[in-house]
Amino acid sequence: MADPSSYRPKPGQIPDSPGVYRFRDDHRRVIYVGKAKSLRQRLANYFQDLAGLHPRTRTMVTTAASVEWTVVSTEVEALQLEYSWIKEYDPRFNVKYRDDKSYPFLAVTLNEEFPRVQVMRGAKKKGVRYFGPYGHAWAIRETVDLMLRVFPVRTCSAGVFKNAARTGRPCLLGYIGKCSAPCVGRVTPEEHRELAEEFCDFMAGRTGTYIRRLEQRMTDAAEEMEYEKAARLRDDIGALRRAMEKNAVVLADATDADLIAVAEDELEAAVQIFHVRGGRVRGQRGWVTDKVEAVETAGLVEHALQQLYGEERGDAVPKEVLVPALPEDAEAVGQWLSERRGSHVSLRIPQRGDKKDLMATVGRNAQQSLVLHKTKRASDLTTRSRALEEIAEALGLDSAPLRIECFDISHLQGDDVVASMVVFEDGLARKGEYRRFQIKTFEGQDDVRSMHEVIGRRFRRYLQEKERTGEWPEGQDRPEEPLESGESGEPGELGEPGESSAGPAESGEPGEPLAGVGPLDGLERLDRLEQPGREDDGRPKRFAYPPQLVVVDGGQPQVAAAKRALDELGIDDVAVCGLAKRLEEVWVPDESDPVVLPRSSEGLYLLQRVRDEAHRFAITYQRAKRAKRVRSSPLDDVPGLGESRKQSLIKHFGSVKKLRQATIDQICEVPGVGRKTAESVVVAFAKAAPAAPAVNTATGEIMEDNGGSTHD
Secondary structure, eight states: OOOGGGSOOOTTOSOSSOEEEEEEOTTOOEEEEEEESOHHHHHHHHTSOGGGSOHHHHHHHHHOOEEEEEEOSSHHHHHHHHHHHHHHHOOTTSOOOEESSOOOEEEEOTTSSSOBEEEEOSSOOTTOEEEOOOSOHHHHHHHHHHHTTTSOOBOSOHHHHHHHHHHTOOOHHHHTTSSOOGGGTSSOHHHHHHHHHHHHHHHTTOOHHHHHHHHHHHHHHHHTTOHHHHHHHHHHHHHHHHHHHTSOBOSOTTOOEEEEEEEEOSSEEEEEEEEEETTEEEEEEEEEEEOOSOOOHHHHHHHHHHHHHTTOOGGGSOSEEEOSSOOTTHHHHHHHHHHHHTSOOEEEOOOSHHHHHHHHHHHHHHHHHHHHHHHHHHHOHHHHHHHHHHHHHHHTOSSOOSEEEEEEEEEETTEEEEEEEEEEETTEEOGGGOEEEEOOSOOSOOHHHHHHHHHHHHHHHHHHHHHHTTOOOTTOOOOSSOOOTTOOOEEOOOOSTTSOOSSOSSSSOOOOSSTTOOOOTTSOOOOGGGOTTBOTTSOBOTTOSOOSEEEESSSHHHHHHHHHHHHHTTOOSSEEEEEOTTOOEEEOTTOSSOEEOOTTOHHHHHHHHHHHHHHHHHHHHHHHHHHHHHTOOGGGGSTTOOHHHHHHHHHHHSSHHHHHHOOHHHHHTSTTOOHHHHHHHHHHHHHSOOOOOEEOTTTOOEEOOOOOOSOO
16 A cells, blocks of 8 residues: 555645546556546645545545646536546546446437438437437337337338338338338438438427327318328327327426436445436436445536536437536536536426426435345345355455354444344345344443454354254363353344344244255355254254354454454354455454455455444344333333233323322232232332422423323
8 A cells, every 4th residue: 555645746736726636556547537626625635644534535545656637727627627537547436337237219310311210229329319218128119119100210221221222112111101111212311301300309399289280280181071181190199199108297398307316325326317308208217336436425416417418419418407416516517518508507406396206206216226236236146156256265265155144233322232143145144043132241332342242152152052962073172261051142133124034033043044045156055954053843053053254343453352252262263354334445363454355346245235234233223222221111120011911000090100109909900910910010110210200491390290101
C-alpha cells in the first residue's frame, strides 16, 4: 500500500478552479476519475488523516501512486470530461452501472432509402430512430404487428428486399396488406418515407390527432356510402387503440419524462428507469452496480444520468427528468442535459400528485430488481462453487469451506449484550441451524471479550458431543476448562418473512440441517449420513458439526479473540478470519496485513453476505430482548404463570395497580388460579420495587393508575 503523503501535491500547486482529476496506481493505470468545482478543495479532502476517510476512499488513495488534473472553464465541461474519461479508462474505483441484460429497442432506420422497422439491441446508430427499451422482444413484435395494418412500413431484411425487387414479387406481408411493398414499386420512396415518419410520430406519443383524423375519414367514407373503406378505417382505428392499450396512460397526455429511482444497500445499488412519452410508459430498463466508491444516493443518480444520456442527443433526452435526489451540482447537470437536448430540461424531485405516485412505483421496481439480483447471484451453483474456491485459495485452506459459521456481537450501549451464529453450507444459508447467545460471564460493552466467550461456548459443546459419542482421538488432551453440560445457544427464530420454518422456534431443537443441499462440482461433499451426533430419528444434536471456517464480524482484535478461544480448547483444524463492517479486507490470525480480495470476487461477496446475515440476526435478537425487558412485569417471575393466566388476572382486576393491592383470597377468585399461585403473585409484587407515581406537571397532582395495561 502506498502512503498518500508520498505523492501529495505541494501547497499552492493545485489550482482553485473547476476541473477533472485522475488517480493512477504504480502501473500508471487510472483507478479513479472525479470532478470538482474547486480542484484545490476537493483534492485536499483525499490527503487528510487516513482514519478520517471513508473505508472505500481510504482503499483508493492507498492503492494510488499519483494524481493529476485537467482544468476546465465551467462545471458543465467538467461533467462532460469526467464522463469521457470514465468511459475511456474504465477505472476500478468508479461506480459503473451494468445492464443485467441487453434491452431490445424498436428501431426505424430513417438513414436508409426505404426505412425499415425492426428490433435492435446494442449500441445506437446514427440516423436510426429508437423507441423503448422494452422488457421483451415479443412485446415489440406484437405492437408492430398491430400497427403495420395502418402503417405498412417495410420490415424485411436487405436480402429479402433485394430478392423481391429482382423477381418483381413482394413477400407475404405485401400480399396481405401489412407492407406497402416499395420493393416492387407499389409506393414511391417519398410515400414510403412519409409512412415511416407517421409511424414514428405515433410511437412518439402524438396519437390523438392521428386517430381523430382517421375517425373523420371513416365518417366521410360512410356518408359517401363507401362502406368497405369505412370498415377498413374502423378496423385500423381498432388496431391502433389495441396498440395504445398496451401502454396505459400514467401522466398527462403531453408529458415526456424519464423517472429514475435507486435502491441500495452498503454493497450494491440498483437503478430503474421508466421512459414516459406522451403520458404513457414507453420503455423501462434497469442497472445494477457495486458501490466501489464512497457515494450517496445523489452521486448514484448523477452517475446514472451520465450513463443514460452521455451518448444521447435531441428528443432522446426528455423535457423532464425526475429523480429521488438531486446531484451535488444539480444546476450544472441540468445545463448539461439541456445542451444535449437542445432545449431546457427540468431536473427535479417530484413532490406531489401522479408523478410522485409513479416515482414510488419505479422505486418498488428498483427494490425488487436489487433483491432479484442478490437472489440470482446467491443461488447460482457455479457461482457458489467459485466463491468457496476463492475463499479457500485466499486463506490457504486445504479444501473449500463447505460449512461456514459466522459470529456477531450486538448490544445497545452495553445493555442487552447478545451474539448470533449463522451457518452457511455449500454457500447457502442454513436458517434451521442459526443460534443466538446471551453473554453470561460479564456485563458491559466489550466486543472482544464477548467474542471469546461465544466461540468458546460453541466449541465446548462440539467437544462435548465428540466425547459423548466416543470420537475423542486417542492421545488428544482434554481442554483445561471443564465442559459445561448446560451450555447451549438458542435456535434461530424461524418465523420471519423469507426464513425457513423447518424447525421449532423456541424448543431448543434445531431444524433439519442438511436436507436438500445440492452437490458442488469439484468439491468434496460432507457425508451427512455418517456424521456424529445424530439421534436415531435422524435429527442432529446441537453443535454436532464442526465448521471448516469461522468468520467473525470485526477486525484483528475479534479474530485474535476467536483464535485464542479455539487454542484454549485444543482445536487446530478450524480456520478463522474476520471481515470488518464497510471494509473490504479479510483479516486472519497472526498477520499484520489483511488479505485483499478483488472487489469483483465472488468469494468476497459470499463473506460479506455471511457477515451481513450474522449482523441482521444478532440485531433482531437484541431488539427483541430489549423490547421484552421493557415490557416486563413482576408477573413474569411467577413460576408456572403463563401468558393466558396473566391476561385473566389483569382482566379480572382491571389494572396492574389493583392486582398489586389485592389479597391472596381475592386473587384465588380468578378462575384457574390456585392458592399457591396466588401466594406467588403476592410475593412477586412484594419483591418488586414500587413504581414511581405519575405526576401531572401542570397541576402537581399525583395521577392514579387506572389503566388496563398488561405489564407494569
